[in-house]
Amino acid sequence: MKFDAAFVSSFASVGTLPVDGKPEVALIGRSNVGKSSLLNALADRKQLAKTSGTPGKTRTLNYYLVNGAFYLVDMPGYGYARHAKSERVEWARVAERYFIERKELTDVGLLIDARHPRMESDEAAIQWFRDHEISLFIVLTKCDKAKQRDIAGHVRAIGESDSISKIFTTSSVEGRGMADLRRFIAQSAAGSNSRAPRVFQQPAEV
Numbered sequence: 001m002k003f004d005a006a007f008v009s010s011f012a013s014v015g016t017l018p019v020d021g022k023p024e025v026a027l028i029g030r031s032n033v034g035k036s037s038l039l040n041a042l043a044d045r046k047q048l049a050k051t052s053g054t055p056g057k058t059r060t061l062n063y064y065l066v067n068g069a070f071y072l073v074d075m076p077g078y079g080y081a082r083h084a085k086s087e088r089v090e091w092a093r094v095a096e097r098y099f100i101e102r103k104e105l106t107d108v109g110l111l112i113d114a115r116h117p118r119m120e121s122d123e124a125a126i127q128w129f130r131d132h133e134i135s136l137f138i139v140l141t142k143c144d145k146a147k148q149r150d151i152a153g154h155v156r157a158i159g160e161s162d163s164i165s166k167i168f169t170t171s172s173v174e175g176r177g178m179a180d181l182r183r184f185i186a187q188s189a190a191g192s193n194s195r196a197p198r199v200f201q202q203p204a205e206v
């Protein structure tokens with residue numbers, strides 16, 4: 001299937017997000033893991049989402065409308081130390097609020113670099129989504145840079161977590177894994193992936 005994608009807008013806060021009720025799938029992961037590149041590869045467009053050699057470029061929730069039916073959301077990377085701590089905390093607050101409150105969010109894809117699969121911040125993110133009972137799938141990125149045997153080991157290790165619905169091995173450079181991932185995301189947005197619906201918790205403070 002094709003992802004016919006168009007940039008809609010960038011949002012700095014949850015209060016201003018689209019209200020048209022279209023479902024959305026968010027892509028998250030450490031700075032520089034390849035979120036924007038993955039979006040470009042999914043859409044088969046070179047410069048739809050801005051990619052960069054400078055980590056921490058994406059600082060807003062960036063909305064892309066796919067096939068006129070659902071949104072893909074490119075999120076700011078976490079774990080980027082060069083930003084001031086106060087700024088990182090502020091972003092974490094925006095992101096957490098988004099994940100907990102956003103009813104249109106049908107699934108979240110956590111991107112993990114296939115060469116560095118056991119980063120503490122990734123493990124913490126997986127735990128956070130598990131604690132909040134939010135559906136999560138994993139996308140191993142940059143598989144063109146990792147050994148096939150290592151990748152298979154990562155898939156096995158990550159697959160042991162029961163809070164993860166599916167794992168994809170991808171390369172945005174080679175296009176590897178994109179067809180499967182497109183299908184999965186489209187199904188998820190259409191509400192037909194096999195996982196139980198997400199449970200929303202009340203935000204801790206109102």
Ligand SMILES: Nc1nc2c(ncn2[C@@H]2O[C@H](COP(=O)(O)OP(=O)(O)OP(=O)(O)O)[C@@H](O)[C@H]2O)c(=O)[nH]1
Nearest residue numbers: 031032033034035036037051052056057058077172
């Ligand atoms: N070899 C290889 N390099 C990749 C791949 N995907 C991304 N990259 C490179 O990794 C770097 C970061 O990619 P981005 O897509 O900008 O990463 P990001 O996660 O959006 O980064 P932030 O927006 O800063 O959080 C760029 O230099 C990309 O060219 C891949 O599949 N293979």
Ligand SMILES: [Mg+2]
Nearest residue numbers: 035036050058
């Ligand atoms: Mg980016």
